[in-house]
Structures are given as structure tokens and as C-alpha cells.
Amino acid sequence: MIPQTDPKAAYLEQQAEIDAAIARQLASGWYILGKEVEGFEAAFAAFLGLPHAVGVANGTDALVLALKGLGIGSGDKVATVAHTAVATVVAVEQAGAVPVLIDIDPVTYTMEPAALEAAFTAHPDIKAVLPVHLYGQPADLPAIQVLAQRHGAKLIEDCAQAHGAKLDGRTVGTWGDAACFSLYPTKNLGALGDGGVIATGDAALAGELKALRQYGWREHYVSDIVGMNSRLDELQAAILRVKLTALQRWNARRRAIAAAYDAGLAGAGVSLPAVRRGAEHVYHQYAIRAADRDGLKARLRERGVASNIHYPVPVHLQAAYRDRLIIGPAGLAETERAAREVLSLPMYPQLSDAAVEQVIAAVRAG
Structure with missing residues (x-):
């Protein structure tokens, strides 16, 4: 796995x-x-x-x-x-x-x-x-x-x-x-x-x-x-x-893994993360979006690829906070939509190129 x-x-x-x-x-x-x-x-x-x-x-x-x-x-x-x-x-x-x-x-x-x-x-x-x-x-x-x-x-x-x-x-x-x-x-x-x-x-x-x-x-x-x-x-x-002392090097490796994902998952039917103009992203997570997020997560696991959801329940909908927090007048529609669709793929600097290719193949097959 x-x-x-x-x-x-x-x-x-x-x-x-x-x-x-x-x-x-x-x-x-x-x-x-x-x-x-x-x-x-x-x-x-x-x-x-x-x-x-x-x-x-x-x-x-x-x-x-x-x-x-x-x-x-x-x-x-x-x-x-x-x-x-x-x-x-x-x-x-x-x-x-x-x-x-x-x-x-x-x-x-x-x-x-x-x-x-x-x-x-x-x-x-x-x-x-x-x-x-x-x-x-x-x-x-x-x-x-x-x-x-x-x-x-x-x-x-x-x-x-x-x-x-x-x-x-x-x-x-x-x-x-x-x-x-x-x-x-x-x-x-x-x-x-x-x-x-x-x-x-x-x-x-x-x-x-x-x-x-x-x-x-x-x-x-x-x-x-x-x-x-x-x-x-x-x-x-x-x-x-x-x-x-390794942080800059590790961040560069994260960006290289993200670039490989970007190239390998283009046209795979999932939404890929974008980078803000002028930003240098450090990819703590590589979060894609999928309409059938939970199904994709299960299928990836069957193919030996772990994933995670950051974050499955927005704070305002969690039991400890529901109905007691102030919500801005613009609402939280995009927050709630993201929580239903985001999925974090494997991302850490020591991830091998072969493992990255395996993740890409598993997502494309999903």
C-alpha cells in the first residue's frame, strides 16, 4: 500500500x-x-x-x-x-x-x-x-x-x-x-x-x-x-x-511530484489543484476534486493507494459547532461543496517516481 x-x-x-x-x-x-x-x-x-x-x-x-x-x-x-x-x-x-x-x-x-x-x-x-x-x-x-x-x-x-x-x-x-x-x-x-x-x-x-x-x-x-x-x-x-536544513529541498520535491500528477492526470475526469498567480505552492497536500469522491477513494485503496479527505466535514457542520457559530453573509456554499469532493493523493518528499506513476494509473483506472 x-x-x-x-x-x-x-x-x-x-x-x-x-x-x-x-x-x-x-x-x-x-x-x-x-x-x-x-x-x-x-x-x-x-x-x-x-x-x-x-x-x-x-x-x-x-x-x-x-x-x-x-x-x-x-x-x-x-x-x-x-x-x-x-x-x-x-x-x-x-x-x-x-x-x-x-x-x-x-x-x-x-x-x-x-x-x-x-x-x-x-x-x-x-x-x-x-x-x-x-x-x-x-x-x-x-x-x-x-x-x-x-x-x-x-x-x-x-x-x-x-x-x-x-x-x-x-x-x-x-x-x-x-x-x-x-x-x-x-x-x-x-x-x-x-x-x-x-x-x-x-x-x-x-x-x-x-x-x-x-x-x-x-x-x-x-x-x-x-x-x-x-x-x-x-x-x-x-x-x-x-x-x-532539508525543507527547501523537500518542498522542491513536493512540487516535482505535483507536476508529475498534473501531467499524468490531465483529462482523467478529476479536477486538479490550481496555483494562485504569483504563488510558490509547497503542496502539503495534493488535493483533487471528484464528483464520486468516496467511490474513488475506495477504488484507489483496492489498487494499493491510500488517500485522505482534508476535510470531510466543515467546522460549522460538526456536532460541537453546529448552529452556534457566526457565518458571514456570503454563506459557506463553496466550503460545503469542497468538503463533498476533495481527496488528497499521496504526497511526501520521499515518494518515489515509480509510486507516483502507480498513483496516476490508479486514479485514471478509477
């Missing part, structure tokens, strides 16, 4: 270097917020071209802390999307804020600026905008940034699936007031456990985030503000420093 994703393959590719980093860190005797975290934060910030990165426990916490650090809290409205991992909406509510759900563009699956503008008209008290760079595709940041600035709203980028993606030559994560990355094992840059990181160009915000992630401490054992416990582990930071 060709897996849909394979984080173990990434570990095996760098096994000697990762094992050495783990041994070095274990021997150091320092296991929480030490040199490994500081080193990873500096390297990741440099990778983005920003001065500050703050490691935290996971991607959800990154969103929560970014919202809190920017003063978004109890009762404040945050515009975001429903075609996303539920963590995006979970984070908004954990910060005490209120999600306002915006529909997506059916081609790129990212926040539709016209729908966002309609939401600002209906809810002029929206305090923050939280677009998701879904599947590795940058959202329409120029348009979204203009709208956020016009309405005095903070812009927080959810970059959980877009490490290294670019738009108009500018790396995602550098457009907003803050940017949040998950480091979950299957991400383009993934730890061997949980992890997250927040990036910003604002030194004061970075300082606030470092306090918030550790009980609000600016002085040891003294809480200056109300914080939480959300620290990136030293061991994961050591692993991430190794894996960061």
Missing part, C-alpha cells in the same frame, strides 16, 4: 543526523527552553526573513498565543474559514474570541476576499482576520491585508500547511502581524512529536509571546501577566534544526 503520507520516511532520510542531535541534546542535561529552542527559533526566523520566532508546544497553542499577544480576547470577533483543520476554530474560542466564518474561493480553497469584505460590512467590529494557507497554497494575502488594514483588524496567518510557500516573491508568514506554524510530524517541517512556532517582525510582541508561553513570567517564578504552559521541547527543537 502506498501511504498518503509517511513521516517515518523523512526520519530515515536524515536518521544519522537526527540521532546525533538527539544524543547531543540528551547528554546536555538541559531539557526545557535552552540552547536547542533558541537555535531553532533563530534558524526558523532567518528562514522566513523575520527577526523573531517563538517556539511553543503545538500549532493550536501558537494560534491561541498569537491572538492573546495581539490583544484579541473575550467576545472579540475573528474572521476565519470553516474549510480547515478544526484547530483553527478551536484556537479562536480558546482565546475567548468569537469565530466569524468566511467562505473559500473554489479554485484555491483559501479565504475569499469578497466574502471577507461582506463580513466586515455585516460585522464592522471584527478585530482580527485569520486566513489559512491551505494545502500549501498561499491565501490572497494582498487583498486580505488591505481589507484588514482598512478596518483596523489584526492579521494573523495560519501557516500550518505552508512552511516555505511564497506569494509575489514574499514568504508566507511575513505578511501579517503574526504567523503561526504547526510542527506536527506530517507537516512540511515536522517534529517527531508535537510542536509549534509563532513568527513576527514585532520585538515587543515576541517578548509578550515568550512571557505568555510560560505562565506570564518575565522574571522567573513571577507572573507579570496571565499566561499558560506551552513550551517547545528541547528534544524536538534539536530534531527540527536538522530537518529545517
Whole structure:
């Protein structure tokens, strides 16, 4: 069976270097917020071209802390999307804020600026905008940034699936007031456990985030503000420093696999992913659309090809959220349509050319 994703393959590719980093860190005797975290934060910030990165426990916490650090809290409205991992909406509510759900563009699956503008008209008290760079595709940041600035709203980028993606030559994560990355094992840059990181160009915000992630401490054992416990582990930071060195190469391989899929699946009766003009997609997922998505998924499995659905139920239709979230005036028709049709094919840098050809043949036969 060709897996849909394979984080173990990434570990095996760098096994000697990762094992050495783990041994070095274990021997150091320092296991929480030490040199490994500081080193990873500096390297990741440099990778983005920003001065500050703050490691935290996971991607959800990154969103929560970014919202809190920017003063978004109890009762404040945050515009975001429903075609996303539920963590995006979970984070908004954990910060005490209120999600306002915006529909997506059916081609790129990212926040539709016209729908966002309609939401600002209906809810002029929206305090923050939280677009998701879904599947590795940058959202329409120029348009979204203009709208956020016009309405005095903070812009927080959810970059959980877009490490290294670019738009108009500018790396995602550098457009907003803050940017949040998950480091979950299957991400383009993934730890061997949980992890997250927040990036910003604002030194004061970075300082606030470092306090918030550790009980609000600016002085040891003294809480200056109300914080939480959300620290990136030293061991994961050591692993991430190794894996960061391969990220550009791995993203290039993902684009090569996507190009092979594009060529091999042309005319196969499924809709292929498009790339936004001016964007450098990093293909966290290669998501096709099919009218008989569930049938295709079953037939691929019969032919030895695993696939996945990102995401089968929009957040607003899930039992925990149904009938209690604010939906923008443009509705969520495209979000609901995508949830019925999208299917993610195998996508990870270590996927062989032979496996790619097998996937193409299986889809065409389906």
C-alpha cells in the first residue's frame, strides 16, 4: 500500500543526523527552553526573513498565543474559514474570541476576499482576520491585508500547511502581524512529536509571546501577566534544526511530484489543484476534486493507494459547532461543496517516481 503520507520516511532520510542531535541534546542535561529552542527559533526566523520566532508546544497553542499577544480576547470577533483543520476554530474560542466564518474561493480553497469584505460590512467590529494557507497554497494575502488594514483588524496567518510557500516573491508568514506554524510530524517541517512556532517582525510582541508561553513570567517564578504552559521541547527543537536544513529541498520535491500528477492526470475526469498567480505552492497536500469522491477513494485503496479527505466535514457542520457559530453573509456554499469532493493523493518528499506513476494509473483506472 502506498501511504498518503509517511513521516517515518523523512526520519530515515536524515536518521544519522537526527540521532546525533538527539544524543547531543540528551547528554546536555538541559531539557526545557535552552540552547536547542533558541537555535531553532533563530534558524526558523532567518528562514522566513523575520527577526523573531517563538517556539511553543503545538500549532493550536501558537494560534491561541498569537491572538492573546495581539490583544484579541473575550467576545472579540475573528474572521476565519470553516474549510480547515478544526484547530483553527478551536484556537479562536480558546482565546475567548468569537469565530466569524468566511467562505473559500473554489479554485484555491483559501479565504475569499469578497466574502471577507461582506463580513466586515455585516460585522464592522471584527478585530482580527485569520486566513489559512491551505494545502500549501498561499491565501490572497494582498487583498486580505488591505481589507484588514482598512478596518483596523489584526492579521494573523495560519501557516500550518505552508512552511516555505511564497506569494509575489514574499514568504508566507511575513505578511501579517503574526504567523503561526504547526510542527506536527506530517507537516512540511515536522517534529517527531508535537510542536509549534509563532513568527513576527514585532520585538515587543515576541517578548509578550515568550512571557505568555510560560505562565506570564518575565522574571522567573513571577507572573507579570496571565499566561499558560506551552513550551517547545528541547528534544524536538534539536530534531527540527536538522530537518529545517532539508525543507527547501523537500518542498522542491513536493512540487516535482505535483507536476508529475498534473501531467499524468490531465483529462482523467478529476479536477486538479490550481496555483494562485504569483504563488510558490509547497503542496502539503495534493488535493483533487471528484464528483464520486468516496467511490474513488475506495477504488484507489483496492489498487494499493491510500488517500485522505482534508476535510470531510466543515467546522460549522460538526456536532460541537453546529448552529452556534457566526457565518458571514456570503454563506459557506463553496466550503460545503469542497468538503463533498476533495481527496488528497499521496504526497511526501520521499515518494518515489515509480509510486507516483502507480498513483496516476490508479486514479485514471478509477
